[in-house]
Amino acid sequence: MNDEENIIRELASAWEQLSIFYDWNSQIEDATCGEKQFQRILARLTRSTGSSCGIAVKLGRGRGTIIIASYSPNFENINPFLEHFKNSLPDIEEKLARGQRAADKFMLLGTEHHMLAIPWRKEKKLKGAFVFIRPDLQYNRAESILLSNATYEMSLLIDYANLSSRFQEKNNELGILVIKNLENYKEIFLEAEKVGSLDTAICNMFLPEDTKLLGICMNRVFFSSKQEDGGRSNDVPSKEILAKLEPLIDKDFSSAGGKVLSIRHHKDDRGMAFATVVETTAPSPQKTEKLHKIAELATKEALRKDFLGACMQEAYASTLFSMSTMIKSSNPQAHSTLENAEKIISILSGALCLDEHEKKILEKSLMLVDVSLIYMDHGALEEYLVKGTTVSGPQTMKVIMEHPIKSAELVQSVKSLSECVPVIRTHHERWDGYGYPMGLKGEEIPKLSRILVFVQALSSRIAQHSMDLKDFVLIESERVWLSRQAGRAFDPEIVKTFLESF
Structure with a gap:
């Protein structure tokens, strides 16, 4: 040559x-x-x-x-x-x-x-x-x-x-801004809870003891004049009241204890229909209408507060999902890991007979499990996402061990994500009890969390091998690895169900 x-x-x-x-x-x-x-x-x-x-x-x-x-x-x-x-x-x-x-x-x-x-x-x-x-x-x-x-x-x-x-660089800058937004949200939620809290106290100052006012929308009590009801309740009204609301007609009825039940229907500024209920003894027509006006104004404020609260929670949830996407993008295998995780969830949802609601909880939890890592140093975050818990340093390990609880705390403010909270809190527990942060064992771990533990570990392992899910599962050594982890890291039933799916 x-x-x-x-x-x-x-x-x-x-x-x-x-x-x-x-x-x-x-x-x-x-x-x-x-x-x-x-x-x-x-x-x-x-x-x-x-x-x-x-x-x-x-x-x-x-x-x-x-x-x-x-x-x-x-x-x-x-x-x-x-x-x-x-x-x-x-x-x-x-x-x-x-x-x-x-x-x-x-x-x-x-x-x-x-x-x-x-x-x-x-x-x-x-x-x-x-x-x-x-x-x-x-x-x-x-x-x-x-x-x-x-x-x-x-x-x-x-x-x-x-x-x-x-x-x-932009990620770090955005992370700082997002953390500030989170702190602002906390203050906003605290202040929002105070809005309308004086309505009940004011009503009770002027109302006779035998009089009660209610504001009802979509079969939920949004305003109650009684202090023991907290001023606003999401409880379902009594069957008696619900039955009388059905015709959507303004009318007065005789009630138990010699009281009169008066019902009026209204709409708020957004066109939301609601009803006010006045329960009192021996009312005059003028007095009843005045009481309905008070209940109407108080209910409108309660509905406005509820609407603004829902908007804030939606914005907060959107911020959390954006944060989570930003964190996951620090992982070199982020895209393929997420893609494989979604495939595994889809397979297990069918094999384990999960309903669509449970599947949605899993998918949302998958996106939010690491959201609290936004507080972590960017370099340490990248190292953790690539190497897992093999990273060194007591401070880094402390943040990692606590992040399931911290992520759950960030998510629990959003009502629409409330069912994700226990899943997120326990997504690093192991079947054998050697997981973290609480060291739960076996069926002490919520079912959806046990599924998510399996999904995360397997999708990450597949991404590291740069392989397709189906090709990966057909490798004998990987099937052996999965079988060995059954009863250790993973729920044996989940492993068995997954392997039988191929």
């Missing part, structure tokens, strides 16, 4: 290694790691072609140059090579801008050197060049093509590393 064939073989090997790396790195990858890998690839390409140096150059304003990376096995000072590239740039820039390679030769230290400049373009604009220089031997066509292919992937890697770095 001659020298030229050796060079081509080395280049092909380098290209293959680069392709393998880039396929893996197409997922979100830490920028520093990408830069180190880029430097190694440049060094290998330089060595394999017998070049004196390889330089990745970014073009600045006024033809200024910024060295992104360089490698020179035999020369400590690459400035002479860089100077020649700068001097030749006016002659080759137009060619590079069109996406074409440019070759040149020059004398240096009494030796003829050959230069190959390969354009680095983005969106058809020239950003820089990859420059390879070696003595005596001109770069042939095969070498030029292979180097062009390799450096194209390298340029994508540079762009990606820069994008990843900017993404992390």
Whole structure:
């Protein structure tokens, strides 16, 4: 095998290694790691072609140059090579801008050197060049093509590393803003609970003892004048009152204990229909209408408070889901992990006869289990999401061990997510009792939590192998691993049901 064939073989090997790396790195990858890998690839390409140096150059304003990376096995000072590239740039820039390679030769230290400049373009604009220089031997066509292919992937890697770095910076900034929003939400929820709390006290100051006012909407009591009812209740009204509300007619009825039950129907500013109920003894028509007016105003305020509370909770829930998405994006396998998790949930929902409501709880819980990690240092967060609990450091481990409870606390303020709270709180418990944060064992762990424990662990393992779910499950060693974890980390019934699904 001659020298030229050796060079081509080395280049092909380098290209293959680069392709393998880039396929893996197409997922979100830490920028520093990408830069180190880029430097190694440049060094290998330089060595394999017998070049004196390889330089990745970014073009600045006024033809200024910024060295992104360089490698020179035999020369400590690459400035002479860089100077020649700068001097030749006016002659080759137009060619590079069109996406074409440019070759040149020059004398240096009494030796003829050959230069190959390969354009680095983005969106058809020239950003820089990859420059390879070696003595005596001109770069042939095969070498030029292979180097062009390799450096194209390298340029994508540079762009990606820069994008990843900017993404992390923005992520940190957004994280700080989100944390402030969470604190604001806490204050808003506390203040919102106080709104309308004086209505009952005011009513009771002026109402006779034998009189009671109610505001009812959608078969729920939104306002009650009695202090023992707390001013507002979501309890269902008595059957007697519900029966009399049905015709939607304003009417007065005789009630037990010699009292009169008076009902009037209204609408609030949003067109929401509700009824007011006055229960009193020996009322006059004028007094009854005044009491209905008081009940109407109080109920409208209660409905307004309920509507604003629902809006705030919806906004808060949206913030939590956004936070969770931001946290998960720090994981290199985030997309594939989530995709596999959804597939596993779908399989188990059918196999374990879960209803649609339970499936929704699982899907929502899956998105929110790590939401409290927003408070975690970004670097430590990435390390945890990639390596799991193998990370070191007592402070980091403390945050990790507490995050199920903290995440549950963040979610419990949202009524529509209340059923997710116990699932989130126990999503790191193990069947054998060696999980955290509470060390629950077996069926002490809620059923949906046991499913979620399995889903998270399996989807993460599949993503790390960069495989499809079906292909992964057909690997005998992985089926053995799952079987061994039954009764340890996982509920044996869930493992058995899952394996029987394939």
